[in-house]
Amino acid sequence: MTQETAIQDQIQGNHCFGCGPDNDQGLHIKSYWTEKDQTRCEFFPSAHHNAGPAQYLNGGIMATVIDCHTVCTAIADGYLQSGRAVGSGDRIWYATGNLDIKYLAPARIDTPLILEATITERSPRKTVLHCNLSSDGRLCAKAEVIAVRVPGDW
Numbered sequence: 001m002t003q004e005t006a007i008q009d010q011i012q013g014n015h016c017f018g019c020g021p022d023n024d025q026g027l028h029i030k031s032y033w034t035e036k037d038q039t040r041c042e043f044f045p046s047a048h049h050n051a052g053p054a055q056y057l058n059g060g061i062m063a064t065v066i067d068c069h070t071v072c073t074a075i076a077d078g079y080l081q082s083g084r085a086v087g088s089g090d091r092i093w094y095a096t097g098n099l100d101i102k103y104l105a106p107a108r109i110d111t112p113l114i115l116e117a118t119i120t121e122r123s124p125r126k127t128v129l130h131c132n133l134s135s136d137g138r139l140c141a142k143a144e145v146i147a148v149r150v151p152g153d154w
């Protein structure tokens with residue numbers, strides 16, 4: 001199960017700092033389905049995304065890309081569960097209700113991140129996801145995220 005168009009590029013009107021195509025100063029992450037209930041994102045940090053040491057990535061950036069990759073996955077899944085193409089018809093939105101992240105190892109600033117999200121639970125009001133963040137073949141963070149459905153005009 002693969003797709004050529006990123007989830008974020010199928011959703012209109014997204015100004016999110018992490019994932020919104022409409023945010024000129026955002027991170028512009030791109031997420032793709034890989035298998036049923038699984039998505040992947042590759043993100044190249046910029047030089048100014050440092051933690052204190054110049055060689056390592058800031059933990060808030062790590063949390064942001066996990067947040068956006070998982071919530072965009074929940075949004076896309078919301079459309080699919082409704083039998084609709086992603087981005088079609090009335091807007092389906094989710095917001096982050098909970099983000100529980102464990103930092104396991106530093107991620108280098110000069111190495112792409114690989115994010116792999118899996119939907120572990122879904123109900124009409126919320127979607128629960130697990131996400132691994134790896135860099136240079138090493139698991140650097142893992143997270144549990146609860147995405148909660150909100151109105152289309154949220």
Ligand SMILES: CCCCCCCCCC(=O)SCCNC(=O)CCNC(=O)[C@H](O)C(C)(C)COP(=O)(O)OP(=O)(O)OC[C@H]1O[C@@H](n2cnc3c(N)ncnc32)[C@H](O)[C@@H]1OP(=O)(O)O
Nearest residue numbers: 011014016067068071072095096097098125126146148150
């Ligand atoms: C095209 C757009 C693309 C956008 C992508 C954006 C990616 C980035 C996402 C973000 O960063 S969003 C910004 C950060 N998040 C927020 O600002 C959310 C602030 N909180 C809220 O607005 C509300 O508290 C929230 C929408 C999360 C929940 O309020 P509700 O009153 O709608 O929830 P409700 O009490 O009806 O609960 C619905 C379900 O969610 C669960 N839930 C609600 N809040 C939760 C919470 N905080 N943690 C865990 N679970 C929560 C709740 O237990 C319940 O589960 P069940 O259906 O199983 O009973």
